[in-house]
Amino acid sequence: SQTIHQWPATLVQPVGSPLSLECTVEGTSNPNLYWYRQAAGRGLQLLFYSVGIGQISSEVPQNLSASRPQDRQFILSSKKLLLSDSGFYLCAWSRGATYEQYFGPGTRLTVT
Amino acid sequence: GNSVTQMEGPVTLSEEAFLTINCTYTATGYPSLFWYVQYPGEGLQLLLKATKADDKGSNKGFEATYRKETTSFHLEKGSVQVSDSAVYFCAPTWGRSGGSNYKLTFGKGTLLTVNP
Secondary structure, eight states, rough: OOOEEEESSSSEOOOOOOOEEEEESSSSSSSEEEEEEEOOTTOEEEEEEEEETTTHHHHHHHHSSEEEEEEEEEEEEEEEEOOEEEEEEEEEOTTSSSSOOEOOOEEEEEEE | OOEEEEEEOOOOEEEEEOOOOOOEOOOOOOOEEEEEETTTTEEEEEEEEOTTTEEEETTEEEEEEOBBTTTTTEEESSSGGGGOOOOEHHHHHHTTTTSSOOEEEOOEEEEEEEEE
């Protein structure tokens, strides 16, 4: 069976510090991978998606970047965090030929 | 462009009450339709889906029917429980031209609270 991991689970970082959130998927190969942010108020915003190693598409201009160094690893980064980067970050994966997305447990980021 | 409109709530019900959460979409073509559920502090879980017109998705007592004529996918449950308290997201998905990368468009979510 497939599993998706995210870490850390929670993170408190000062403004201006760097960020690295990691997501890994087990039990499948060549998944589509996604990063979402969920700010207060519950809505989901798609940040990045990837259909393969080194292939990253950005949905909105922002202070964040993403990388996919391995087939089942997806990393969300920032060089300098802003207060507005606080939120709940969710990673998800899907198979290429089906539509459902499967979500990780999320990372709660608080920028102080 | 493609979009989804979901009843925002919050919705507060007593245990065993009937639930309806409305979801409509605007689109060219025919998306696959999903409902996701998010329990407090957790990621999203797929609740049910329907991939073509008149399909009915069902799971855990929840149901939703793909209505092409009204472009809707309303979520229903006949008798809610306290454990159903969560945020519910409607999510149509359309295929991107030229590839197999399907992108979900999420509604804003509906917070459901069920009181004993």
